[in-house]
Amino acid sequence: MTSRSFAGFIGRVIAYVLVIGVALALANAAWNFLDLDRNLALAALRSQVTPLVAVAPIACALLAGIARPLGVFATFYVVGAILTAPFALLHAVVR
Secondary structure (H helix, E strand, O other), X not given: OOHHXXXXXXXXXXXXXXXXXXXXXXXXXXXXXXXXXXXXHHHHHHOXXXXXXXXXXXXXXXXXXXXXXXXHHHHHHHHHHHHHHHHHHHHHHHO
């Protein structure tokens, strides 16, 4: 791996960390606004987000190294899952 390709990889990781981090901040705000922590079953689900957020940017950057559109698709797939999770869980709890 050359220094130029390594620098590109690090740049992609940083970009994906920023995008996924903003999505996680918005999801945390929605989670707190919707007061989903009062349900103990859902509070346990919230702790499972940390491994996803830790691994997702690296996996997306590796995919983008192979095929850039695939990495971008994977990133926005993860962002969509993070952003819709609080609302989907609220819908499941209310019913």
